Amino acid sequence: MTEPDPQSTVSPGAASATARLDHVRRRIEISARRWQRDPATVRLVAVSKTHDAEAIRPVLEAGHRLFGENRVQEAQAKWPALKDAFPDARLHLIGPLQTNKARDAVRLFDAIETVDRPKLARVLRDEMDREGRELPCFVQVNTGEETQKAGVVPAEADAFIRQCRDEYRLPVQGLMCIPPAEEDPAPHFAFLKVIAERNGLAELSMGMSGDYEIAVQFGATYVRVGTAIFGARPV
Numbered sequence: 001m002t003e004p005d006p007q008s009t010v011s012p013g014a015a016s017a018t019a020r021l022d023h024v025r026r027r028i029e030i031s032a033r034r035w036q037r038d039p040a041t042v043r044l045v046a047v048s049k050t051h052d053a054e055a056i057r058p059v060l061e062a063g064h065r066l067f068g069e070n071r072v073q074e075a076q077a078k079w080p081a082l083k084d085a086f087p088d089a090r091l092h093l094i095g096p097l098q099t100n101k102a103r104d105a106v107r108l109f110d111a112i113e114t115v116d117r118p119k120l121a122r123v124l125r126d127e128m129d130r131e132g133r134e135l136p137c138f139v140q141v142n143t144g145e146e147t148q149k150a151g152v153v154p155a156e157a158d159a160f161i162r163q164c165r166d167e168y169r170l171p172v173q174g175l176m177c178i179p180p181a182e183e184d185p186a187p188h189f190a191f192l193k194v195i196a197e198r199n200g201l202a203e204l205s206m207g208m209s210g211d212y213e214i215a216v217q218f219g220a221t222y223v224r225v226g227t228a229i230f231g232a233r234p235v
């Protein structure tokens, strides 16, 4: 049996974002049940990067509340107004964070998924203290050890997680990874789960449009899906 291709649902105008959101939700549920998981334990982060407020609003109006953005400045341009209109909307930062943007990030976002170096951990601690906000944090692990990719390398993950907790008192809830584009993601997802378990971390942010069902199989508690919901991003 061949798996349906998630890309097949994203041809322009073929379906609305809300219809595609329902479709993704249904597929998450099917995958969860297939692997004896409670579908409610898999949360869907709708990745709205590059899409404007007009594209995001219908998804909010349909009741979805959890979103991901990868750039602080772009999110600042779109989300304050959307959050005014939908105060219970929650926003995860899923892209690399520069320390000079940490204050803006702590003000706007509700979770940081990309903590990957001591300097950033320290600055996030300072800014959370200053703002009086405790944001759930994820440590990003570069499971493929790709030089161009953010994230702590696996060999340093345990020590860095410990440092984030003990030295910087960050509320680390889980791990996040982006497997190499050309590889089978399954071993990367399995590896991330092993690192999380040995560090007592419950949350796993893994899986994107092309592989979120596989991520559910391997224990994802957050999947980050953009294209399969909002359609192809403008290039």
Ligand SMILES: *Cc1c(COP(=O)(O)O)cnc(C)c1O
Binding pocket: 047, 049, 070, 094, 095, 178, 207, 208, 209, 210, 224, 225, 226, 227, 228
């Ligand atoms: C863009 C992005 C996603 C979503 O990717 P799609 O393939 O469009 O679903 C997920 N995670 C991260 C970190 C991203 O930057």
